[in-house]
Amino acid sequence: MSNRRTRRPAPRPPEGTPAPAELARGARAGLADAVRVARWADAALRPGPGGTGASPDGKGTLSDATAERAATELGLTPAQVRADWDTARLAGLIEVHGDSARPGWRLRAWDRDDTAVLRGWVALFDAWSLAHPAPDDLAPAAVAETVEAMPQVLSFLQLSAGPVPVPQLLDLLDQRVTELRTERCEIPYGPQPQPQPAADPADPAALADRGDEAPPLPALLDWALHGLASVGALTYADGQATLTPLGSWAVWVKLEQICVAAQSPAGHIEQSAEDMLRGCARLRPNAARAEYRAWLAARTVGSAVTDLLTAARGEDALLRGLAFEALRVVGAPAEAEVRAVVEEPPLRPYALLWLAEQEGADPEDVHLVLTRDESTWLWVDTAAAVADHGEAQLLVRHLESAVQPTVPALLDEVRRVGHPRTVQVLVALAAAHPDPALAKAVRRAAFQVHTGGE
Numbered sequence: 001m002s003n004r005r006t007r008r009p010a011p012r013p014p015e016g017t018p019a020p021a022e023l024a025r026g027a028r029a030g031l032a033d034a035v036r037v038a039r040w041a042d043a044a045l046r047p048g049p050g051g052t053g054a055s056p057d058g059k060g061t062l063s064d065a066t067a068e069r070a071a072t073e074l075g076l077t078p079a080q081v082r083a084d085w086d087t088a089r090l091a092g093l094i095e096v097h098g099d100s101a102r103p104g105w106r107l108r109a110w111d112r113d114d115t116a117v118l119r120g121w122v123a124l125f126d127a128w129s130l131a132h133p134a135p136d137d138l139a140p141a142a143v144a145e146t147v148e149a150m151p152q153v154l155s156f157l158q159l160s161a162g163p164v165p166v167p168q169l170l171d172l173l174d175q176r177v178t179e180l181r182t183e184r185c186e187i188p189y190g191p192q193p194q195p196q197p198a199a200d201p202a203d204p205a206a207l208a209d210r211g212d213e214a215p216p217l218p219a220l221l222d223w224a225l226h227g228l229a230s231v232g233a234l235t236y237a238d239g240q241a242t243l244t245p246l247g248s249w250a251v252w253v254k255l256e257q258i259c260v261a262a263q264s265p266a267g268h269i270e271q272s273a274e275d276m277l278r279g280c281a282r283l284r285p286n287a288a289r290a291e292y293r294a295w296l297a298a299r300t301v302g303s304a305v306t307d308l309l310t311a312a313r314g315e316d317a318l319l320r321g322l323a324f325e326a327l328r329v330v331g332a333p334a335e336a337e338v339r340a341v342v343e344e345p346p347l348r349p350y351a352l353l354w355l356a357e358q359e360g361a362d363p364e365d366v367h368l369v370l371t372r373d374e375s376t377w378l379w380v381d382t383a384a385a386v387a388d389h390g391e392a393q394l395l396v397r398h399l400e401s402a403v404q405p406t407v408p409a410l411l412d413e414v415r416r417v418g419h420p421r422t423v424q425v426l427v428a429l430a431a432a433h434p435d436p437a438l439a440k441a442v443r444r445a446a447f448q449v450h451t452g453g454e
Contacts, residue, residue, distance in 0.1 A: 013252050014161070018245050024114035026246050027121035030232040033080075034087040035110060038094050040070055041085075042103040090127040091120040095332050095358065104332070105360045123331075124231050125250045132227030138220060146220040149176035151254070153221075154228075154243070158251040163240040166221065173221050254297055269298050273307035274314065277322040281389065292326040305334045312347055317421070318385035324350045332358060349378035367403075373417050375403050376410075380419040387425055392432035399429065407438060411445040423450045 018026075028035075045066070062070075062085045067078040074081065088094040095104035109116040124131060134143040153172055157164055225236040233247030243251065271279065276295050280288040296304050305327065312323035327334050338354050341347045349370055356369040367375065379402050386395045404410035414422055426446035430439045 013249060014158075016161075017249050017252070020114050020118065023246055023249055024117045026232070026244075027117050028110070030246070031087065031091055031093070031117075031121065031124070033084045034091060034093055035107070036074065037070060037081060037084040038088040038103055038107050040074055041066075041094070041101075042107065044069075044073070087124065087131060090131055091124040092332055093120065095335075102359075108360070121232075121246060122250050122253065125228075125233055125247070128227045128231045128233065129224075132223070132230045134223050135219075138216070138223065142216070142220055143223075145177050145180060146173070146224055148180060149173055150224055150228075152176045153224075154233075154247075154251045155255060157234065157241060157243045158248050158255075161248075163242045165240050166225075169225075169241060170217055170221055174217055177217070269294050271295075273304070273311040273323070273326075274319060277308075277311055277319050277326065280322060281318060288322075288325065289329055292329040296326070296330060301330065301333045302337075305330060305337045309337060309341060309347070312350070313344070316385075316388065317381045318389050320346065320350060320381065321385060324354055327354060328357070345377070346381070349374045349381075372403065372413065376413045377417045377419055379403070379410075380414055380417065380422055380425055383425045383429065384419075384421040387421075387428040395429055395432045396434070399433070407441065411442065415445060415449050422446075 017023075062082055064078075067081045067085075070076070070081045070085075071078045076084075085094065089101065092104050092106045093110070094101050094107075106116050106120050110120075129143075129147045134140075150173075153169055153176070156169070156172055225234065225241050228234050228247070229236045229241075232244055233250065234241050234243045269276075273295075276291070280291050283291065299307075308323045308326050308330075312320045314320070327338060335355070335358060338351050342351045342355075344351075352369050352374070353366055356366045357363075361369065370378065379398075383395060383398050386398050399407070399410075402410045404413060411426075414426070419425075423446050426442050426449065430442040430446065433439045433442065
């Protein structure tokens with residue numbers, strides 16, 4: 001009897017969903033203005049810190065002089081240039097690196113890679129509340145609740161597969177906000193006033209009569225629907241909202257990520273970062289990335305990145321490597337946190353490689369960002385992961401990946417970098433290697449590291 005688990009068939013989007021190529025055409029059309037500004041910056045501005053015309057605020061904001069220049073050359077207003085620039089940043093066409101911004105890898109692949117285009121549009125879809133900021137007269141706490149509640153509203157729109165009247169969406173938003181408050185146990189202390197009859201969420205006057213404590217739900221929903229319409233996720237007119245094909249597809253993708261994680265053998269969507277990474281250790285790369293995406297979809301980016309880096313700081317080298325694989329799925333939003341750990345020795349090689357990839361380095365040359373000692377440290381760390389979780393022949397094969405031309409040179413440099421697992425790695429390698437002479441040399445090196453001798 002076979003114990004192999006049957007592989008879940010690849011999920012299919014709802015009937016009527018356009019093909020990926022058609023969805024990508026729609027995304028390209030919606031982001032054409034942002035692409036135009038990004039390509040202008042790529043051609044007109046010199047590389048280097050400040051060279052892309054970003055203000056020195058660490059956010060990649062376009063400087064006044066550059067906005068004026070772009071407006072003149074592109075026949076736009078400075079306000080239009082700034083709006084398109086911000087959209088390009090949110091879609092990953094422009095990437096922020098410290099005090100400068102530069103065209104990202106997604107811009108390079110824009111005309112030939114439909115997947116890159118769709119991922120760029122989904123990144124903008126995820127950031128709709130940044131692309132269309134809330135008015136100042138809406139309380140930040142109420143805005144945050146609305147953003148947290150909108151996925152359920154979008155799911156309802158997706159299931160309805162057609163226009164939905166605003167009062168219906170308003171009722172759903174009211175219910176979801178109430179649920180969120182109940183989940184947070186927001187019960188006020190002290191004597192409470194007598195309960196008042198429930199106000200109709202579609203009646204602004206009734207809501208106003210409830211006082212300042214009640215969020216202005218009609219205004220919040222109106223802002224949210226306009227924001228989602230501004231990124232092309234839905235249409236909003238005549239008192240009703242309808243998801244666009246792109247919006248419907250994106251909502252399905254988000255729901256499917258969660259469902260796949262919940263139903264898959266490794267479904268760790270509710271687990272800690274460490275447990276999730278351990279659950280993905282035996283998966284193939286594509287399956288692991290699907291798990292990472294689902295786990296990330298259930299969390300805010302900031303908390304997910306923090307949890308992944310905490311797992312990477314542990315003693316298990318395998319988790320360190322897997323954590324940075326998950327951070328590759330996060331992409332540009334994790335850059336600030338990854339850059340902040342560059343000075344931590346255990347994480348430095350992983351962080352430098354991750355940053356180089358984000359900056360568009362050629363995959364074959366990305367290792368050149370590491371010094372010889374950093375490469376050796378990473379070799380030992382990877383060997384530790386193999387020794388703890390892999391098979392003997394994998395450890396022997398790992399020996400061939402060392403940058404040093406000879407085993408004696410490798411052993412000298414391994415001893416010098418001072419990785420805390422050096423002794424265990426060398427002992428495991430000596431035990432696994434079929435060449436008696438080489439195994440003896442490795443054992444001698446392990447003994448010397450252990451005793452501090454020469």
